[in-house]
Amino acid sequence: MDVPRDLPFHLSSAFRAVGLPWPDVRIAHFDSAPAELGEHREAPRPREHIGRLRTILEAFFGHLDELAADHDGDPKSVSRHTDDPCVTGVRDDWAETAALMPDLHTAITTFVQQLLGGPRGVPDYLAAAPAWVKARARRGVRDEPTTGHAPAADALLRRREDPYGPRICVVTRPPPA
Structure with missing residues (x-):
């Protein structure tokens, strides 16, 4: 089971012990939405949902924190109690909410995108070249590099922060010669 990026590291063992599928909602990506919506008449609704x-x-993270604290923060202790009442209680309390989370997140994302003028197309993550690329001498090649560690890393970092970007990223390289 994938651990959501928003989950504090010290709660990962409690999250795995509870075993509920929880979407990687990345709520921080919604932080800019209220500002982008401005004074739109529909803006209060997504703000409330966010x-x-x-x-x-x-x-949910508070319950996981309590569960971890009850086991003295010991990941092995939490994982040994997966079928004990201390863990099953958290699981039972949150099972219905966990099932609703992906739909709630999708609904908010869709609504915000509609208010902002529809879903954005897949952005070109290499559109803004790093400063060292702009400063290099022209050598009769492309204006911007399309391979190499720096452009790839820069593109990945921009992709990671894009709230409307694709959720899956595949990184490849050519086979060794």
Whole structure:
């Protein structure tokens, strides 16, 4: 089971022990949405839903934190109690909410995108070249490099911060010669 990126590291063993599929909602990506919506007449609704999503996530993480604290922060102790009432109680309390989270997240994302003028196309993550590329001498090749570590890393970092970008990224390289 994948651990959500928003999950604090010290809660990962409790998250795995509870075993509920929880989407990688990345609520921080919604932080800019209220500002982008400005004074739009529909803006209060997504703001309220984003706040609810944040509250739900913080409450779930709070329960995981209590579970970890009850086991003295010992990951092995939590994992040994997967079928014990201490863990099953958290699982039972949150099973319905965990099932609703992907739909809630998708609904908020779709609504915000519609208010902002529809879903954005897949951006060109190499559109803004790093400073060292702009400063290099022209040698009769392409204006911007399309291979190499720096452009690839720069593109990955921009992709990671794009709230409307694709959720899957495949990184490849040519086979060794």
